[in-house]
Each structure stands twice: as structure tokens, then as C-alpha cells.
Amino acid sequence: MRTVIRRRVTRMISAFLFQQPLPISPKHQYSLLPLTTTQRFLTASHGFRTLSTKSIPNMQDSASVSYLSQREAAEIDETLMGPLGFSVDQLMELAGLSVATSVAEVYKPCEYSRVLAICGPGNNGGDGLVAARHLHHFGYKPSICYPKRTSKSLYTGLVTQLESLSVPFVSVEDLPEDLSVDFDVIIDAIFGFSFHGAPRPPFDAIIRRLQTLQKRPVIVSVDIPSGWHVEDGDHEGGGIKPDMLVSLTAPKLCAKSFSGPHHFLGGRFVPPSVAEKYKLELPSYPGTSMCVRIGKPPKVDISAMRVNYVSPELLEDQVESDPVLQFRKWFDEAVAAGLRETNAMALSTTNKDRKPSSRMVLLKGFDENGFVWFTNYESKKGSDLSENPFAALLFYWEDMNRQVRIEGPVERMSEEESENYYHSRPRGSQIGAIVSKQSSVVPGRHVLYDEYEELTKKYSDGSVIPKPKNWGGFRLKPNLFEFWQGQPSRLHDRYLFTYIAVSWRPIRSLSGLQYSLQEGNPAWIIRRLAP
Numbered sequence: 001m002r003t004v005i006r007r008r009v010t011r012m013i014s015a016f017l018f019q020q021p022l023p024i025s026p027k028h029q030y031s032l033l034p035l036t037t038t039q040r041f042l043t044a045s046h047g048f049r050t051l052s053t054k055s056i057p058n059m060q061d062s063a064s065v066s067y068l069s070q071r072e073a074a075e076i077d078e079t080l081m082g083p084l085g086f087s088v089d090q091l092m093e094l095a096g097l098s099v100a101t102s103v104a105e106v107y108k109p110c111e112y113s114r115v116l117a118i119c120g121p122g123n124n125g126g127d128g129l130v131a132a133r134h135l136h137h138f139g140y141k142p143s144i145c146y147p148k149r150t151s152k153s154l155y156t157g158l159v160t161q162l163e164s165l166s167v168p169f170v171s172v173e174d175l176p177e178d179l180s181v182d183f184d185v186i187i188d189a190i191f192g193f194s195f196h197g198a199p200r201p202p203f204d205a206i207i208r209r210l211q212t213l214q215k216r217p218v219i220v221s222v223d224i225p226s227g228w229h230v231e232d233g234d235h236e237g238g239g240i241k242p243d244m245l246v247s248l249t250a251p252k253l254c255a256k257s258f259s260g261p262h263h264f265l266g267g268r269f270v271p272p273s274v275a276e277k278y279k280l281e282l283p284s285y286p287g288t289s290m291c292v293r294i295g296k297p298p299k300v301d302i303s304a305m306r307v308n309y310v311s312p313e314l315l316e317d318q319v320e321s322d323p324v325l326q327f328r329k330w331f332d333e334a335v336a337a338g339l340r341e342t343n344a345m346a347l348s349t350t351n352k353d354r355k356p357s358s359r360m361v362l363l364k365g366f367d368e369n370g371f372v373w374f375t376n377y378e379s380k381k382g383s384d385l386s387e388n389p390f391a392a393l394l395f396y397w398e399d400m401n402r403q404v405r406i407e408g409p410v411e412r413m414s415e416e417e418s419e420n421y422y423h424s425r426p427r428g429s430q431i432g433a434i435v436s437k438q439s440s441v442v443p444g445r446h447v448l449y450d451e452y453e454e455l456t457k458k459y460s461d462g463s464v465i466p467k468p469k470n471w472g473g474f475r476l477k478p479n480l481f482e483f484w485q486g487q488p489s490r491l492h493d494r495y496l497f498t499y500i501a502v503s504w505r506p507i508r509s510l511s512g513l514q515y516s517l518q519e520g521n522p523a524w525i526i527r528r529l530a531p
């Protein structure tokens, strides 16, 4: 009987862990009914608890975003450019920049460099001209189709700016019949919120061509998918189907029927008085970004997700013979390229049962003596390393198509080294290290927070915060490195460095001079690996 109960409990725990429906018999169902799978939290002292998923931050709920009527959009435009002191040039610059940054978020220039901005006669067209200029500076190759130009100085200026960058202007007649041959992205900046009636020439024919495009190029519509009714959307059906819509200021009513994968909001200039007057509910823009994704996250075909790595070749004579030097070279280049957390690395350990586990840690120094990081010795990784003092480190510098693997034995750093590093950290992190019995189960955030508050008060006089005994550094002494530089068609450059006690001894054979590996002094041996 006890075995049966134990098995049932084990199954319940594993079902929880893997978020699957519990394998329960109808007899026992009642005791679990009030809980849904995502609400089941098992904690050390509380058993099952329920947590609300509403507290997850940064989820942009499309239902909570406001939509504007055509009249409201025009009114806001007038208010911004009247009493609120904006000029049309300013708003257009910010709108165009928002469009360019939205495009760059989704369509990377390495794959979608050839952009055609089709610009209409009004401000929507102006947004397209500005976006094209920014895209040029972001590394894209824009072309412009701008058939109905206005003589206002704002627009002639935008054209001159593009011409000075040698951005080509293409007439409607010169556009290729099949736009997908020459372009990867089409920016639809034909009509904005002042569109009314049915499209007139030459835009009617252009819009018809956009309606019949196949998968590529992708269409990015600025503010309104051109040809759609500003409020009713694609009410007659058969209108263009943009892949991306960049709504400006706030989405217009037609955006409710946008069903493409990427809906962004731009125009980060709405003052509180406008937001209040029109009861605008708008998502907050992250960091310094000029755009924010709204609506549902895109559905993706995971099996089709791939990047073709394009980088300079890494040839034998370009690799340093000392792997630590090679690592320093790449590390410095990654820092210089402005990559975020260049020193973040995956650390893999195994326990005594040879079961591996990985997590990220921060590299805090390296030289010929090894690679160091700091942590809690009683954590999972700490206990793994006591049971098996060997580990693997992994760096992936995505923007540079580079990966570095490092393996070797691991030892604890001296107390003195750990003390020195611990006291160099921000005081909050020092207290955090005392509070966190890393990798143990906590009943709730309040437990951590309460102790943190208490210790913050205790050390508010600036006195030394003692390092917990169980906190310190590890040093991995490499006996293996691999440097990986991504290349097209998966034919990557890979160099394996192994530290072995051998030497190459020349031997003569029938086919000439060859070398064989013999025992000798330890040295780094470099070999190229197949990708």
C-alpha cells in the first residue's frame, strides 16, 4: 500500500514538474479540482499554493490598447501641432524613425536589405521618406517610389536628403512587374488616416499589385494599410494584407482587423494631456526604444527558424597559437562591438551520478591560470562541483556569429580572493548573497525581501557586510578550447585546442615526410574540426 502511495505522489510531483495533466483516478479527482495546471506550485512548507499569472509584467494585452476614430486622429494631430507646440517636421521625423526601428526589430538587414518605400501625397508618404533615410543609416538599401510629390519645403528637403545618400527614386513605370525579384520589404506609406473614398490613379494600380504579392516581399504598412477604410478596415475584403502594421500615436479603428504577425506602435511623443483627453491606454515603450510591439506575439513555425551565418572566414594562420590569447582577442572584440553581457557564460556541471546541468554565470576574470566566477558553494552547481570537479563553459556572441567552448578541472578560489571580490560588489548584492540560500526552495518572495530589508537596515551605517562562508569563487583551468565562427551553408570554421603531453615527431615513410604524435612536454595542439 505504501509503495502505491509513494508511486502516486511521485507521479503527482513529476506531473507538476512537467506541467502535464495529472494521471489521477476518478476516485481522487475531487481533491485536485480547484487547481489548474499552471496554478500548481509546490513549496517546501506550504504544499500546493495558487499564484496569479496576472502579475507577469510586460504582457501587452491588445484588449487594453485604445483605438482612434478618423476624427479623433485628425483632432490629435491638430492639437499636437497647435497648442502643444509641435511642428509637423518633428512629428514626421519621430514617426518615420519609429517605422524604421520597428522594421529593424523584425526584419534584419542581413536577410531583408532591399526595401522599397512607396510614398503617397500626404504626411503618411512623408513618414515613408523619413523611414527610408533611417533604414539607409541602419544598413538597408532603400529605394523610393514617390509619384505624387508636393512642393512644400518639408518634402523637397526629405527628397534632397535621400538623394544626397544616393537612394534611388523609381517611377511607377520602372517598377518591376514582380516586386519580389528586386525587393525584400515594401513600406506602404501611401495613405494614412486622411484617406477617403476609393484609391485614385496611380495608387489604385499600385495597391492592386500589393494585393496580389506572394510570400515575399513582406509589406510593412505605416499607420493604415493603404486602401483600407480608416475605421472599418478591409471591409470589402481583398485589400492588402500587410505582414507588419506600425500604428502611430495610437492604433486607428481599422487596426482591429489587422491579422498579420507584427503589430507595432510608434510615435513616442504623446503628452499626458492628450492621453487623458482621449482616454488613451497605451503600452509603455521599453527603455529608449522608439517602438513597442502590441497585440499578440507572432505565431512562428519553429522548424523554419534559422539564420544563415555570414562572417569573415577564420583561416589557420589567423588563429593565435595560445588559446587564452585567442579568447582575449575575441572577448575584446565582443566588448568593442557593444554586445550586452559579453561575460555571460553557460556553466555545465555533473553530479556524482553523471547527470549534467547548465546555468548562466558571469565570468569575472581570466588569464593563463584559469577562468573564474563567483557563486554559492552550497548551490546545485556548488554541490555538483564538490562531487565532480570538472566543468564546461560556453560563450555565444550572437551578433558576431561566434561560440567558444572551454573545459577543464575546477577548484575553489582562496578565501582571500573571494573576500576581495565580494567586497567589491554593490552592497545590495552583498546582502543578496547572504539572504539567498541559493537553489533551496523559498515559500515566497516576501521571505527574501523581509530579510533583505532587515539586513539593509542593519548595515545602513556603512559597516562591513561579512561575506557568507559558503560564498566564493571557482576557477576552471582549461584543458580544451573550441573557437567557432559561423559561416554560410553551415560550413563553419572550428578550431579545437587540446592541452596534451605530446610532440610531433617527423618520420620518413614511402610517401615522404610525415609526423606522428609522441609523448613529450604538454602543449596546446590545434586542429580544425568539421562543422
Ligand SMILES: NC(=O)C1=CN([C@@H]2O[C@H](COP(=O)(O)OP(=O)(O)OC[C@H]3O[C@@H](n4cnc5c(N)ncnc54)[C@H](OP(=O)(O)O)[C@@H]3O)[C@@H](O)[C@H]2O)[C@@H](O)CC1
Pocket (backbone or CB within 6 Å): 073, 076, 077, 080, 091, 092, 095, 120, 121, 122, 123, 124, 125, 126, 127, 190, 191, 192, 193, 194, 195, 196, 197, 198, 199, 200, 203, 222, 223, 224, 248, 249, 267
Ligand atoms: N499625430 C499624428 O497623428 C501623426 C501623423 N503622422 C502621419 O500623418 C498621416 C496623416 O497624414 P495626412 O493627414 O497628410 O493624410 P494621408 O492619409 O497621409 O494623406 C492624405 C493625402 O492623400 C490624398 N487622398 C486621400 N484619399 C485619397 C484617395 N482615395 N485617392 C488618392 N488620394 C487620396 C489626399 O488628397 P485629397 O483627397 O485631400 O485631395 C491627401 O493628399 C498619418 O496617418 C501618419 O502617417 C505622422 O507623420 C506624425 C504624427
Ligand SMILES: Cc1cc2nc3c(=O)[nH]c(=O)nc-3n(C[C@H](O)[C@H](O)[C@H](O)COP(=O)(O)O)c2cc1C
Pocket (backbone or CB within 6 Å): 341, 344, 357, 358, 359, 360, 361, 362, 363, 373, 374, 375, 376, 379, 380, 381, 382, 438, 439
Ligand atoms: C546572465 C546571468 C548571469 C548569472 N550570473 C550568475 C553568477 O555569476 N553567479 C551565480 O551564482 N548565479 C548567476 N546567475 C544565476 C544562475 O544562472 C543560477 O540561476 C543560479 O546560480 C543557481 O544555479 P544552480 O541552482 O544550478 O546552482 C546568472 C544568471 C544569468 C541569467
Ligand SMILES: Cc1ncc(COP(=O)(O)O)c(C=O)c1O
Pocket (backbone or CB within 6 Å): 362, 374, 375, 425, 426, 429
Ligand atoms: C545569483 C547571482 N549571483 C551572482 C551574480 C553575479 O553578480 P556580480 O556581477 O555582482 O558578481 C549574479 C548575476 O546575475 C547572480 O544572478
Ligand SMILES: [K+]
Pocket (backbone or CB within 6 Å): 124, 188, 189, 190, 191, 192, 221, 222, 223, 224, 225, 226
Ligand atoms: K499606409
